[in-house]
Amino acid sequence: MTQSSRIRLGGSMTAMLMLALLSFTVASAAAAAATIDGDSRALKKKSEHKDPVQTGKPICADPDTNIFVALVSDTESYDDVVGIVKHAGRRNPDAEGKEQRWVLVKEKSNAPKAIRNSLTGHYLQLMPDYGVSYPGQGEHVHSVQDDLQLNDVPYINFRLSVAKGKAGWHTVFIRWTGGDEIGGGDSFFVSMFRHNKHGYPNNQELVTGQRTLKPAVVPITSGAMDFAGCCYDPQTHACPCYKKPPSPSECSSEYFIGKDRASSFGAQCPVGPGVMEFVKAPQWYLFAGQSVGDIMDFAAEPWDGTCEAEGSNTADSGQDFASWELEQGEYDLRIYAREDGTAIDAIFVAGPDADAPGATQTYKAGDTTFCRNYPAYQKAKKRKRMFKFSFVGFLVVASIAFGLFVKFTDQGQMVGSRISMMYRSIFGGGGGVAREAILQYEPMHNNM
Numbered sequence: 001m002t003q004s005s006r007i008r009l010g011g012s013m014t015a016m017l018m019l020a021l022l023s024f025t026v027a028s029a030a031a032a033a034a035t036i037d038g039d040s041r042a043l044k045k046k047s048e049h050k051d052p053v054q055t056g057k058p059i060c061a062d063p064d065t066n067i068f069v070a071l072v073s074d075t076e077s078y079d080d081v082v083g084i085v086k087h088a089g090r091r092n093p094d095a096e097g098k099e100q101r102w103v104l105v106k107e108k109s110n111a112p113k114a115i116r117n118s119l120t121g122h123y124l125q126l127m128p129d130y131g132v133s134y135p136g137q138g139e140h141v142h143s144v145q146d147d148l149q150l151n152d153v154p155y156i157n158f159r160l161s162v163a164k165g166k167a168g169w170h171t172v173f174i175r176w177t178g179g180d181e182i183g184g185g186d187s188f189f190v191s192m193f194r195h196n197k198h199g200y201p202n203n204q205e206l207v208t209g210q211r212t213l214k215p216a217v218v219p220i221t222s223g224a225m226d227f228a229g230c231c232y233d234p235q236t237h238a239c240p241c242y243k244k245p246p247s248p249s250e251c252s253s254e255y256f257i258g259k260d261r262a263s264s265f266g267a268q269c270p271v272g273p274g275v276m277e278f279v280k281a282p283q284w285y286l287f288a289g290q291s292v293g294d295i296m297d298f299a300a301e302p303w304d305g306t307c308e309a310e311g312s313n314t315a316d317s318g319q320d321f322a323s324w325e326l327e328q329g330e331y332d333l334r335i336y337a338r339e340d341g342t343a344i345d346a347i348f349v350a351g352p353d354a355d356a357p358g359a360t361q362t363y364k365a366g367d368t369t370f371c372r373n374y375p376a377y378q379k380a381k382k383r384k385r386m387f388k389f390s391f392v393g394f395l396v397v398a399s400i401a402f403g404l405f406v407k408f409t410d411q412g413q414m415v416g417s418r419i420s421m422m423y424r425s426i427f428g429g430g431g432g433v434a435r436e437a438i439l440q441y442e443p444m445h446n447n448m
Contacts, residue, residue: 084152286316
């Protein structure tokens with residue numbers, strides 16, 4: 001082999017090496033982009049407890065019914081965020097500063113006073129049972145951010161993914177029951193957040209609900225109304241107000257609570273019959289009390305859709321439905337604790353044109369509508385994977401073809417010499433190298 005041939009071969013090999021390096025770099029970038037989502041989810045486990053750890057998998061609507069379903073026994077369907085008791089109250093002052101969280105509990109079918117009829121034999125319950133409430137006994141929520149998000153209130157986080165073409169009004173139904181050994185233990189707040197373009201978890205937007213009306217209320221100690229007290233219902237935990245003490249036939253003296261004591265747990269009273277006020281953009285919905293009472297049975301009122309927009313009383317009005325208009329994107333549906341002992345079994349979110357759950361609607365373990373479970377999602381994932389491998393394969397084949405072109409054709413050798421000249425002039429470290437490359441090129445050019 002002549003020196004000129006060796007130089008040309010060296011130029012060809014240099015070009016092939018550069019292209020191979022380029023192919024490897026692009027392929028590595030594609031692989032890194034494909035795995036970044038999984039890596040970021042793993043890193044979120046290190047988040048502060050005020051933010052959801054986001055290890056839960058996204059939930060999609062069933063493409064046939066447009067319904068999202070999440071069972072808490074499918075533990076990948078949610079994240080639970082620890083809370084801190086800041087206002088324990090007089091019931092249990094020793095609970096001040098202690099942690100509470102939503103704990104997965106196995107149903108005890110033989111226990112005389114136990115929660116029963118969960119869908120799968122497991123449910124979430126806010127524990128330990130200190131008999132406390134959030135944001136504090138006698139206090140009311142005025143802002144989701146100030147009174148719930150930043151107040152260390154424990155919550156459950158469900159991640160919903162609204163697909164393209166599925167935007168519209170979404171309504172949540174919750175399978176839950178009271179389950180408290182101290183007090184009612186039967187209330188919680190629900191809010192919706194959207195992941196915005198700035199990224200998760202610190203940049204989220206509160207999604208407000210549908211404009212609605214609710215009964216206008218005032219604190220029971222309001223001087224303008226002059227209430228005497230309220231009659232506590234131990235089953236529904238409602239406390240209807242009276243302007244004068246009721247007769248024993250109307251309310252047993254055992255359950256009549258004077259206004260000063262009633263104000264300590266936040267009792268509120270209607271301004272008057274039919275007096276309403278607008279809630280223009282509800283930040284939260286209160287689920288408090290059920291029509292069947294606190295009987296610790298999920299099946300008694302299997303899918304509760306009635307609540308109160310921005311409610312904060314001992315019982316919700318039952319005149320609202322938790323609904324949000326959602327665009328395509330990622331969302332967090334959060335269930336914030338109000339009373340410990342409350343138990344959650346499953347959620348059911350009906351998208352546009354979807355049907356409400358029937359009284360006999362049940363599910364089994366594994367029925368959570370994870371995005372990965374559906375053919376449409378699998379096809380999209382397969383297309384993405386095929387594109388990645390096709391792109392990498394194209395680069396490899398193109399690199400080999402170009403290398404053969406450079407090695408075995410005169411035109412290719414000329415191109416290889418040009419690339420070699422450019423490479424050596426930049427990285428070779430001297431003009432002598434550049435001149436050598438030019439000398440290689442000129443005889444070849446003259447012979448063409």
